[in-house]
Amino acid sequence: MADPLVDVRNLKIEATAYPPGEPPQDITIVHGVSFTLEKGKVLGLIGESGAGKSTIGLSAMAYGRGGVRITGGEVFVNGRDILKLGPGGLRSLRGHEVTYVAQSAAAAFNPAKRIMDQVIETTLAHGLSGRAEAEARAVILFGQLGLPNPETFGNRYPHQVSGGQLQRAMTAMALCPKPDLVIFDEPTTALDVTTQIDVLSAIKEAIHDTGVAALYITHDLAVVAQVSDHIMVLRHGRMVEYGDTGQIIGAPRQDYTRALVSVRSIEHEEKRPTAEPVLKVEGVTARYRGTDFDVLKNVSVELHPGQTLAVVGESGSGKSTLARAITGLLPPTRGRISFAGRELSAEQRARSRDDLRELQMIYQMADTAMNPRHTVGTIIGRPAEFYFGLRGEAKRKRVQELLDEIEMGKGFIDRYPAELSGGQKQRVCIARALAAKPRMIICDEVTSALDPLVADGILKLLLNLQKIEGVAYLFITHDLATVRAIADSIAVMYRGEVVRYGSKSDVLAPPFDDYTDLLLSSVPEMRLGWLEDVLKHRRMESAGN
Amino acid sequence: MSRIPVSALIGLGFTGLYFFVAIFAGWIAPYGMAEVVGGVWEPSSSQSWLGTDSIGRDLLSRMIYGGRTTIAVAAAATVLSFVIGSILGLTAAVLGGWVDQVLSRGVDLVMAIPTLIFALVVLSVMPVTLPILILVMGLLDSTRVFRLSRAVAVDITVMDYIEAARLRGEGGGWIVFREILPNALSPLVAEMGLRFIFAVLFISTLSFLGLGVQPPLADWGGIVKENKDGIVYGIPAALYPAIAIATLAISVNLVADWVLGRTSSLKGGRGG
Numbered sequence: 001m002a003d004p005l006v007d008v009r010n011l012k013i014e015a016t017a018y019p020p021g022e023p024p025q026d027i028t029i030v031h032g033v034s035f036t037l038e039k040g041k042v043l044g045l046i047g048e049s050g051a052g053k054s055t056i057g058l059s060a061m062a063y064g065r066g067g068v069r070i071t072g073g074e075v076f077v078n079g080r081d082i083l084k085l086g087p088g089g090l091r092s093l094r095g096h097e098v099t100y101v102a103q104s105a106a107a108a109f110n111p112a113k114r115i116m117d118q119v120i121e122t123t124l125a126h127g128l129s130g131r132a133e134a135e136a137r138a139v140i141l142f143g144q145l146g147l148p149n150p151e152t153f154g155n156r157y158p159h160q161v162s163g164g165q166l167q168r169a170m171t172a173m174a175l176c177p178k179p180d181l182v183i184f185d186e187p188t189t190a191l192d193v194t195t196q197i198d199v200l201s202a203i204k205e206a207i208h209d210t211g212v213a214a215l216y217i218t219h220d221l222a223v224v225a226q227v228s229d230h231i232m233v234l235r236h237g238r239m240v241e242y243g244d245t246g247q248i249i250g251a252p253r254q255d256y257t258r259a260l261v262s263v264r265s266i267e268h269e270e271k272r273p274t275a276e277p278v279l280k281v282e283g284v285t286a287r288y289r290g291t292d293f294d295v296l297k298n299v300s301v302e303l304h305p306g307q308t309l310a311v312v313g314e315s316g317s318g319k320s321t322l323a324r325a326i327t328g329l330l331p332p333t334r335g336r337i338s339f340a341g342r343e344l345s346a347e348q349r350a351r352s353r354d355d356l357r358e359l360q361m362i363y364q365m366a367d368t369a370m371n372p373r374h375t376v377g378t379i380i381g382r383p384a385e386f387y388f389g390l391r392g393e394a395k396r397k398r399v400q401e402l403l404d405e406i407e408m409g410k411g412f413i414d415r416y417p418a419e420l421s422g423g424q425k426q427r428v429c430i431a432r433a434l435a436a437k438p439r440m441i442i443c444d445e446v447t448s449a450l451d452p453l454v455a456d457g458i459l460k461l462l463l464n465l466q467k468i469e470g471v472a473y474l475f476i477t478h479d480l481a482t483v484r485a486i487a488d489s490i491a492v493m494y495r496g497e498v499v500r501y502g503s504k505s506d507v508l509a510p511p512f513d514d515y516t517d518l519l520l521s522s523v524p525e526m527r528l529g530w531l532e533d534v535l536k537h538r539r540m541e542s543a544g545n
Numbered sequence: 546m547s548r549i550p551v552s553a554l555i556g557l558g559f560t561g562l563y564f565f566v567a568i569f570a571g572w573i574a575p576y577g578m579a580e581v582v583g584g585v586w587e588p589s590s591s592q593s594w595l596g597t598d599s600i601g602r603d604l605l606s607r608m609i610y611g612g613r614t615t616i617a618v619a620a621a622a623t624v625l626s627f628v629i630g631s632i633l634g635l636t637a638a639v640l641g642g643w644v645d646q647v648l649s650r651g652v653d654l655v656m657a658i659p660t661l662i663f664a665l666v667v668l669s670v671m672p673v674t675l676p677i678l679i680l681v682m683g684l685l686d687s688t689r690v691f692r693l694s695r696a697v698a699v700d701i702t703v704m705d706y707i708e709a710a711r712l713r714g715e716g717g718g719w720i721v722f723r724e725i726l727p728n729a730l731s732p733l734v735a736e737m738g739l740r741f742i743f744a745v746l747f748i749s750t751l752s753f754l755g756l757g758v759q760p761p762l763a764d765w766g767g768i769v770k771e772n773k774d775g776i777v778y779g780i781p782a783a784l785y786p787a788i789a790i791a792t793l794a795i796s797v798n799l800v801a802d803w804v805l806g807r808t809s810s811l812k813g814g815r816g817g
Contacts, residue, residue: 327712329708329711329712348711348712351714353714356712356713356714357714360712361709361712363705363709365705368704368705368706369705369706369709370706371706371724371727371728372728373727373728374723374727382713383713386713386714386715432709436713
């Protein structure tokens with residue numbers, strides 16, 4: 001067997017942590033990880049945030065991000081230990097032999113330069129070819145990646161193309177210098193599912209056509225299963241399991257891998273609508289001030305007590321705007337919203353304190369939804385104090401009760417948000433909403449910023465609380481797996497309109513309209529060959545039309 | 546408790562010394578403020594360490610009493626400007642709309658006129674007393690504080706936790722003082738150090754021009770004015786206040802830097 005392209009042996013990576021009020025400490029992020037990668041193969045690195053997957057990925061170009069230091073082990077690329085290279089050696093390695101595709105293409109491109117200049121920049125910097133030759137190669141790559149008008153695509157500026165196209169342009173940038181290895185760091189995580197599938201298939205074909213090897217870093221097992229030959233599961237900087245893709249998703253050996261594979265398998269029995277809905281949205285049309293474009297067009301939905309209405313759609317479909325209209329932050333131009341049998345005033349300021357109390361909201365980013373200078377006790381206690389006049393010991397007792405309800409123990413009451421994990425933060429936000437004893441909670445993408453297993457825990461908690469408190473959820477999400485897990489009825493939104501609405505079983509059963517079909521078929525499934533099947537199916541359909 | 550860096554210790558030491566001397570001026574100064582103890586511009590001696598001034602008063606005592614006036618006026622004006630500026634700035638950011646427009650355009654109008662000229666015009670028609678001085682300086686400086694606090698607060702008002710508070714039905718008081726102010730504090734504290742020094746310079750300038758602290762009351766700007774003619778003859782009397790102002794400025798800023806660093810690390814958790 002020939003020497004592998006990448007050979008990582010017993011890699012150890014450390015960083016310095018600065019805990020508040022204590023002296024700096026060295027912490028180990030990666031504990032002795034080893035792997036090899038053959039030419040032309042794809043290795044998927046998978047794990048939750050903090051598992052060290054990006055750190056390990058970047059070590060393949062001997063780079064430590066933000067004060068991270070590689071303190072032990074060897075990383076061989078093309079037979080030489082790159083950790084021993086000097087600055088000059090690293091310069092010729094990076095951007096030539098090993099290239100990198102970042103998560104957020106929008107942040108990684110310079111908005112002031114044309115795409116073409118940025119795509120061929122490293123190729124020219126390394127003197128690998130002349131400008132004309134590099135541009136010709138870029139155009140070929142644009143074509144391979146399925147970008148529209150490959151000849152002229154490079155003349156545009158980053159803001160003139162969509163997020164999915166920009167991500168593919170960055171892939172072209174990485175492939176342009178003909179590298180031996182490309183590191184993909186969550187390349188599709190920030191994209192909508194309908195866009196993700198295009199980018200994913202473009203990346204897969206480009207890897208196949210150019211014969212490059214790749215490290216594919218993601219937290220989504222279903223995605224990585226479509227592109228990689230082998231998968232390494234990481235947790236807390238240690239390898240949990242390593243195997244070929246079929247084995248990992250078909251017959252996982254470790255409990256942690258099994259948990260990852262079976263994530264989003266919550267069973268939830270659909271409830272029938274009751275007589276009197278708690279929320280009734282009728283013909284609501286809304287636009288932002290100073291614009292003449294309706295972001296919501298004639299939206300009508302109902303939510304029944306103790307049930308969950310999932311509002312699904314990609315970014316820009318108007319689902320969060322619907323939440324703003326219901327909460328009164330964006331008064332609709334037409335239509336009416338009634339809540340618990342009475343009509344709500346369109347303006348939030350004109351609503352009674354009881355209306356405000358009974359309609360609570362939970363946000364996507366728990367980080368920005370809590371005041372960093374308030375303790376958990378203040379955050380949860382304030383609604384209890386504000387609506388129910390609880391003070392002192394009574395307030396503290398109520399906060400403790402709520403903390404028990406969200407399955408967080410004692411000792412959290414005096415902590416600050418920065419001292420909580422992502423999942424705990426979101427739980428505190430849930431407790432804050434519950435403190436008002438609401439009839440209905442609007443959940444705006446509450447799980448999309450969380451790791452799959454943590455998100456699972458939050459969904460289970462929400463379902464459990466619904467059983468106990470009888471609260472209704474308006475659940476805004478772009479994630480259909482979440483919808484399957486928790487919804488009783490579903491509204492599919494597209495460009496400000498509800499294109500499909502009904503009970504979960506009706507909405508998720510054929511016959512589908514075109515958009516729902518596209519949306520449903522774009523959700524990655526945890527099996528080999530799913531991507532090929534979908535693409536084949538779509539090609540057949542478009543050929544048939 | 547994290548260790549206090551050396552620079553902050555130096556700053557704290559000097560700032561503390563100046564404030565201590567200012568507060569206890571009456572006990573520390575060897576002579577009275579207006580007491581004539583010798584001839585004109587005597588060199589330093591064991592009787593008067595810094596020599597005497599243009600009419601034979603002890604310069605050290607003048608410096609100490611002058612420091613008290615300068616620091617007190619500057620501190621009072623700074624506090625006034627922060628109370629007015631930050632409350633109006635945060636209110637403008639929270640309420641937005643026409644309130645914001647009226648306040649911001651009003652501030653623009655005042656800022657369009659050079660501060661020193663504005664102050665000179667106002668003080669030439671008003672009686673120059675310490676309260677009037679403080680009031681004029683505080684109001685003029687509050688426009689800068691308004692700008693800063695509004696800019697800081699505008700970034701904070703778009704956070705989800707402010708929206709959550711609004712949806713809860715909270716009033717302006719809670720939003721301004723409990724939600725925004727704790728998060729806006731660190732830039733404001735740093736600015737306060739800077740503003741205090743500007744106030745020291747401003748009152749010194751006014752006194753030098755004769756429209757600030759009136760004789761026989763001493764203040765650093767006034768001491769420079771009284772002794773400026775001595776420079777021609779090689780008398781350093783006018784330089785001492787300049788040195789005092791410079792060292793005070795540097796040490797206050799060292800402290801402000803340290804406070805800024807500490808409070809911004811507080812943003813995450815409780816920094817000791």
